[in-house]
Amino acid sequence: MKKHSSFILYHSPFILLVLVLAILALPMTALAQDANPDTPTDDDINAIASEMFCPVCENVPLDVCGTQACAQWRALIGEKLSQGWTENEIKQYFVDQYGDRVLAEPPRTGFNWLVYLVPPVAFIIGAYVLFRGIQSWRQIEPETAPLPAETAITDDYVARLEDELRGSDW
């Protein structure tokens, strides 16, 4: 009996956790519904418009912009679609008329490559600097700064927790 109750005590957080997460999983089933129902013409237009911006209404995607000008652009997209134009042809038409800014992101050509390259290059440089930093910190002689008392490694979680709670300043 004692062994049984200590088993429950020991595993209680785990059991509790599984229960909570099982409850958590229930609403996620909502994700499972059909992703693509009937597609009326408005949806065809919006699918293209959602990847475009008009030059006047900055930062508002064309499919949701409420201005008259944007409604006319959407009508124009519908017209082109009915004439059998492809998505790319329609986008190119607007680029020719108004410039690259109508696209949701810069085309991958020439100077525009900078927008795509700078963040990963900066990240790699940052990661390298961090790696070198950690390497140099690892080479410091340990006796110059002993680990604080609360970081002593122990398999006894209870003792370590007590240590850490004692050590917490605020």
Add this chain to the structure above:
Amino acid sequence: MIANIGYSALVLTLLVSLYGIGAALLGLRKNRPALVDSARNAMLLTFPLLTLSALSIIYLLATNHFEVEYVASVTSRSMPMYLKVTALWGGQAGSLVFWSWLMSAFASAVTLRKWDRDREFLPWVIVVSLVTLAFFLALNIFVENPFTRLWALPSGQVIEKMLQPAGSSLYFPTDGRGLNPLLRHPGMIIHPPMLYLGFVSFVIPYAFAMAALITGRTDDRWIRLTRRWTLWAWMFLSLGLVLGGRWAYDVLGWGGYWGWDPVEIAAFMPWLTGTAFLHSVMIQEKRGMLKQWNMVLIILTYALVIFGTFLTRSGVLSSVHAFAQSAIGPLFFAFIGITFTASLSLLMQRWNVLKSKTQMTSMLSREALFLLNNLLFLGILVVCFWGVIFPLISELFTGQKVTVGPPFYERANGPLMAGLLLLMTIAPLSAWGRSTWQTLGRALWKPAVAALVVLVAVIVAGIHNIYALIGIFLASLVIAVTLYEYGRGIFARRKRHEGNLVIAFLNLTRRDPRRYGGYLVHISMAMLAIGIVGIEMFQTETQGTLSVGESLTLGRYDMVYEELAVFDAPDARNVARAVVSVYKDGEPVGELYPRRDFFYDSQQPMTIPGVRSTLADDFYVLLVDWEEISTNNATFKVYHNPLVKWMWLGSWVFVIGTLISAWPEKENSLVTKRSRQRVAAVVD
């Protein structure tokens, strides 16, 4: 008269601020405490003066003084009183005064507290705060004056001037142009103050950091003094961001909450460095490491706060020309440049003194994982900053304007955010100083099994998008790890001290509010992640024109168009309000009332969605268009947004978590703990 009083108060505040800066510097240089005390009094005086100025604007706004240009530009007779009052931050000039007022309140509060204890730092804190305040006041007085009035010249021309031009008389427009309709929303009333509170309160830790550099006090005293300020700043900024998202969801009528707009990103950037800072300072406190890096982070945060304030209202980043023509743009950039350079120069002077001599023992130690967290936050910052300024750079070098829109940010930031979630699953289980795969694995396997249960459940439910599955698994693991940590702590305490679970939980949180409050914040972030995965990856939409009685289907939902009424509301707005019935799996679940408001004064429309919100999903209906007069036909756009409510619930959890983390502890108990720790260290 009132405008003159308000303006004079502004000018006086600037003079008092300049005096305060001079007195503090001279007092420190000549070692004359009386002068430093006088600087402190100057700091304290700025608050009532700015209160007077802000109240003057509020009075003018509330009483329809349209001869004041700012009042005419942001209010109209038909606006309700609460909107007139909150129009204080509805335009650029007023919001700058509001910023200064908050800054003055915070800086005064700092100087009122524990002056004697922190006398070493506080004079420099006053200098830094007053320099910041003086800059904003100068902007208000010389560039964006909220008290400028309209004058009719004998020629009939109407001009804007503060002081009466010769031969002119005051011009009284019959009505104002009114507040932008998009700002007439409760979310917009609370959102800017929250954001500004966040911005302003980050100035305080920065001021202390500069004080520490100037005085050469390189220990972690400044961090300990400002820890709670930083947490409050972080909470306000986070709340500002969430409320902004909620406002966008409720008002902007595009079915989303975040559009990677430069203005949104402007507020997000200081949050990124601020969050990195919150984690990184713990390494300095626990291990005495990263003193230089923490300085860099707080300097960056301050620069981004100023940058964010500037971007939020000015819109000058829309083009190079807009920036060049704006009087306020170059001034802001000059101020950011000067303060950034000055702060970095100070840091360079102290660089060697701030070097750490502590050994990093393990790549899996909590400090190493926190450093990775910093790398990821800074990675997101680079993506955001570069995305915001690239259109300007492109226009400058190639003459070609480009748009850097949501696809760029989502693709670049998605993996970095997933990396942050992953760190949230490991870091809480790792120990300061040293951790091994073995100890981590022992702690991680149970939460991992629990998260796998969730993963299997959602796969069985039909979700097969790999990115969504990764996101859901990581978010579940964060929640599992955090709950497991709580559980382990509670059961360990109970085992040792007996008592019931609730008391053990309360004791645990009370003993280390920072840690356990922080864990709650982790849970909230996982909830946010669940909401983001739901809406970003599974949002579906459709649009259609319906006659009365016809229906539109989206997934398991059907929506029937019942009727539409068009009428004038008392506050000068024309309202078109539709009634639609919503069915889920054929069962009626209620009515929604999407509407379009048209504001006569500003001639602008506003689309208010009808939303049915549950934990599982939101059914979100917009009225796009309708047939005039007969109203027989109407066009609706309908969104199905799964799990989005988890975001709003998560934001409540993070407020609670932050409040627990920042909960003040009695000074004596703090001292006792620290003394005990020192004694323990000596004994060891």
